[in-house]
Amino acid sequence: MKTVLTISQAAELIGVSKETLRRWDRCGKLPAIRQPMSSYRLYNEEQLMIFKDLNPEIENITKQTTVTPLREYKVLELFAGAGGLAIGLEKAGLKCVALNEVDHWAAETLRMNRPNWNVIEADVRNVSFSHLLGKVDVVTGGFPCQAFSYAGKKLGLQDARGTLFYEFARAVQETQPSICIGENVRGLLNHDNGRTLKGMISILDELGYRVLEPQVLRAVQYNVPQKRERLILVGIRKDVEVDFHYPKPNNKLYTLRDALKKGSLFDTDVPHSFGTKYPLSKSKVLDLVPPGGYWRDLPLDLQKEYMQKSFFLGGGKTGMARRISWNEPCLTLTCSPAQKQTERCHPDETRPFTVREYARIQTFPDDWTFAGSMSAQYKQIGNAVPVNLALAVGKSIVGFLNDQTVKESQNSIALAEA
Numbered sequence: 134m135k136t137v138l139t140i141s142q143a144a145e146l147i148g149v150s151k152e153t154l155r156r157w158d159r160c161g162k163l164p165a166i167r168q169p170m171s172s173y174r175l176y177n178e179e180q181l182m183i184f185k186d187l188n189p190e191i192e193n194i195t196k197q198t199t200v201t202p203l204r205e206y207k208v209l210e211l212f213a214g215a216g217g218l219a220i221g222l223e224k225a226g227l228k229c230v231a232l233n234e235v236d237h238w239a240a241e242t243l244r245m246n247r248p249n250w251n252v253i254e255a256d257v258r259n260v261s262f263s264h265l266l267g268k269v270d271v272v273t274g275g276f277p278c279q280a281f282s283y284a285g286k287k288l289g290l291q292d293a294r295g296t297l298f299y300e301f302a303r304a305v306q307e308t309q310p311s312i313c314i315g316e317n318v319r320g321l322l323n324h325d326n327g328r329t330l331k332g333m334i335s336i337l338d339e340l341g342y343r344v345l346e347p348q349v350l351r352a353v354q355y356n357v358p359q360k361r362e363r364l365i366l367v368g369i370r371k372d373v374e375v376d377f378h379y380p381k382p383n384n385k386l387y388t389l390r391d392a393l394k395k396g397s398l399f400d401t402d403v404p405h406s407f408g409t410k411y412p413l414s415k416s417k418v419l420d421l422v423p424p425g426g427y428w429r430d431l432p433l434d435l436q437k438e439y440m441q442k443s444f445f446l447g448g449g450k451t452g453m454a455r456r457i458s459w460n461e462p463c464l465t466l467t468c469s470p471a472q473k474q475t476e477r478c479h480p481d482e483t484r485p486f487t488v489r490e491y492a493r494i495q496t497f498p499d500d501w502t503f504a505g506s507m508s509a510q511y512k513q514i515g516n517a518v519p520v521n522l523a524l525a526v527g528k529s530i531v532g533f534l535n536d537q538t539v540k541e542s543q544n545s546i547a548l549a550e551a
């Protein structure tokens with residue numbers, strides 16, 4: 134079967150804009166195939182191989198770009214927030230059958246954008262998932278990271294009681310999916326000297342899941358214009374005989390310009406929206422910092438005044454008085470856009486990013502709206518898994534489940550023939 138790409142996928146793959154592709158189609162340089170009903174432009178994977186020089190990873194990426202689910206795969210998403218992970222999984226072709234979230238405004242965001250989603254707004258500790266036993270293929274969740282006692286012995290589920298990882302593992306136990314995926318901050322690797330992560334792996338193993346070597350994925354390698362990292366923890370039910378492959382990174386580096394301006398990542402400039410402002414005292418300082426610069430670009434007396442004790446403490450502190458440049462990926466967004474330690478000032482204007490700019494940097498689509506006050510919106514966006522990173526992970530999940538589907542049908546044919 135030939136792999137077919139949409140114009141957006143083809144543009145992303147070879148790193149040109151959709152308009153360029155339309156032009157190349159019109160002049161015959163790269164003729165598109167037309168979809169019979171809609172007349173949309175489509176491209177064969179082979180056609181794009183002549184652009185290998187532009188993107189050496191092209192073969193790997195086409196493999197990732199185009200997995201189509203062989204049947205409907207269902208996801209239970211815990212700690213769903215404003216839906217960054219859920220949208221990415223949906224874009225990869227997975228179906229979210231239930232999403233749990235305790236925060237009212239995040240739950241409202243999910244309901245507002247996807248009235249058909251089954252959003253369970255409740256503390257996960259009070260929710261049973263037993264009714265989904267055997268009905269979901271995947272359980273996902275970005276559980277907040279908490280320590281639990283681990284003294285080198287093998288841990289069981291009860292040892293994690295009281296933590297939110299316990300709730301994630303309990304949902305896995307109650308529903309028995311083929312695969313479970315936890316996402317977290319890189320810090321989980323070293324949390325409690327690595328004991329927290331070891332304990333989690335031990336518990337999932339005890340529940341009947343083979344846990345792969347956790348990997349830290351750098352969002353910037355998955356079409357996200359931001360230097361954000363997420364740790365991914367994958368457990369595969371032990372009776373499932375196929376492997377999961379982490380998404381392959383690609384070479385194309387997107388910058389803040391790609392996030393906020395019309396180009397290969399978005400079809401338009403970022404829409405206008407509200408955003409928070411700096412107090413005058415901070416504006417006066419940041420006015421003196423050039424794009425790509427930070428506190429060290431200030432005159433020495435101002436450096437001392439602004440940094441106070443931190444001035445003498447050493448360390449780069451490159452997030453302080455930081456102005457992002459158009460030509461770099463944005464630094465990791467946090468839950469609040471104007472914090473002294475993690476400043477991310479707009480390149481041309483002395484102000485924090487607006488809500489829609491924040492959403493773009495996390496690769497949320499422009500039509501995904503957020504509920505609640507301005508600070509509630511920033512918080513939901515800052516907490517999210519970037520949509521394009523989630524999409525890459527989602528494609529790997531689809532690939533895994535497709536392999537499982539094929540394997541199971543081969544096994545049943547062999548059984549029937551025996």
Ligand SMILES: C[S@@+](CC[C@H](N)C(=O)[O-])C[C@H]1O[C@@H](n2cnc3c(N)ncnc32)[C@H](O)[C@@H]1O
Pocket residue numbers: 212213214215216217218219233234235236239255256257258274275276277297513516517518519
């Ligand atoms: C890191 S965020 C998840 C982000 C989300 N995966 C996304 O991509 O947008 C963690 C979420 O867990 C939620 N949460 C924390 N404690 C919870 C609990 N006890 N029950 C349900 N949700 C909880 C928080 O409100 C927050 O939205």
